[in-house]
Amino acid sequence: MAQKSNIEWTDSTVNFWWGCTKVGPGCDHCYAETWSKRTGDNIWGVGTSRRKIKGAVALLHKLDNGYSWWSADHEIAGYHQTSRRRVLIQSMSDLFDLEVPAEWFAEAWQTIERCARLHIQIVTKRISAVEKRLAAIGVTSWPQHAGLMITVCNQTEADRDIPRLLALKDKLGIPWVGLSMEPLLGPVNLTSISDGYMDGIPIVFDALKGASVTGHPHLDWIIVGGESGPGARPMNPDWARSLRDQCIAAEVPFFFKQWGEWVSALQVEGATAISAAPAASGRYAHPHRRRVHGGPLDGQCFEGLPENHHILRVGKKAAGRLLDGIEYNTIPRAFR
Numbered sequence: 235m236a237q238k239s240n241i242e243w244t245d246s247t248v249n250f251w252w253g254c255t256k257v258g259p260g261c262d263h264c265y266a267e268t269w270s271k272r273t274g275d276n277i278w279g280v281g282t283s284r285r286k287i288k289g290a291v292a293l294l295h296k297l298d299n300g301y302s303w304w305s306a307d308h309e310i311a312g313y314h315q316t317s318r319r320r321v322l323i324q325s326m327s328d329l330f331d332l333e334v335p336a337e338w339f340a341e342a343w344q345t346i347e348r349c350a351r352l353h354i355q356i357v358t359k360r361i362s363a364v365e366k367r368l369a370a371i372g373v374t375s376w377p378q379h380a381g382l383m384i385t386v387c388n389q390t391e392a393d394r395d396i397p398r399l400l401a402l403k404d405k406l407g408i409p410w411v412g413l414s415m416e417p418l419l420g421p422v423n424l425t426s427i428s429d430g431y432m433d434g435i436p437i438v439f440d441a442l443k444g445a446s447v448t449g450h451p452h453l454d455w456i457i458v459g460g461e462s463g464p465g466a467r468p469m470n471p472d473w474a475r476s477l478r479d480q481c482i483a484a485e486v487p488f489f490f491k492q493w494g495e496w497v498s499a500l501q502v503e504g505a506t507a508i509s510a511a512p513a514a515s516g517r518y519a520h521p522h523r524r525r526v527h528g529g530p531l532d533g534q535c536f537e538g539l540p541e542n543h544h545i546l547r548v549g550k551k552a553a554g555r556l557l558d559g560i561e562y563n564t565i566p567r568a569f570r
């Protein structure tokens with residue numbers, strides 16, 4: 235748990251427990267698992283115990299007591315000195331993990347409900363477990379100071395989980411819902427989400443605008459980011475651009491979190507000089523770091539892009555978070 239978070243779209247994180255089970259391609263390089271291996275904890279996978287974090291309940295209450303908080307390095311569009319602190323719940327685990335004892339979940343949920351002076355941000359990869367988990371502790375409504383996001387990495391996950399998220403938003407009265415599209419692993423069209431069939435006809439709706447036929451409300455926030463850390467997979471710039479353009483057209487807040495480890499060579503200053511084939515050494519020159527070590531992906535091209543659209547592993551810091559020269563930090567109206 236941390237009072238000050240390095241995650242760009244939140245202020246603080248609180249973890250009631252650590253440990254999880256991988257449930258999709260977005261979990262392949264889970265940093266929380268990597269971290270737990272370093273500490274020697276056996277808290278990953280089905281059938282293993284999670285580690286309860288002492289002091290998490292007290293920490294959330296402490297944050298709630300100092301709810302008004304602002305610092306210059308967190309100044310983003312529409313976020314004021316009087317704004318309430320945003321707290322991400324569970325950055326090292328999943329709040330709706332069914333391996334977690336019901337009493338742990340109940341304690342966490344009751345604490346979240348009580349800390350109503352915060353903006354609570356919940357991200358899950360287990361949207362299908364949310365209602366069941368809440369029902370098991372007798373909860374049928376949603377706290378109005380909390381929002382719910384799901385992780386979506388590709389179109390398959392978008393089609394599978396967005397209709398569930400929007401149905402829950404409607405049913406439980408969730409004030410805002412969003413997508414954490416990190417790591418983004420493929421192109422996603424949010425304006426054309428498949429939602430089963432009606433009278434044998436496929437239903438497709440625009441998740442950024444909602445749909446009158448299905449009765450779905452719309453998404454309120456889209457966060458996009460590439461993968462970082464060991465084994466990180468590159469994000470095609472056009473996937474991010476497309477999501478940005480979809481959000482702008484629908485006037486849905488778009489937050490570009492990071493490129494991750496990889497960038498397109500064309501994004502890097504002086505890239506034309508280095509977008510040719512790698513030197514015999516298998517290394518590329520890089521204007522900021524002088525040398526970038528060649529790896530299995532270095533110098534490869536994204537499918538469908540010009541031949542000189544090489545990708546380079548430059549590291550998360552050097553890759554930064556500018557998309558076509560702009561920092562996208564838009565947040566939902568609920569935070570302002």
Ligand code: SF4
Nearest residue numbers: 254255256261264327
């Ligand atoms: S759901 Fe989150 S915490 Fe759990 S394994 Fe996947 S990435 Fe890690």
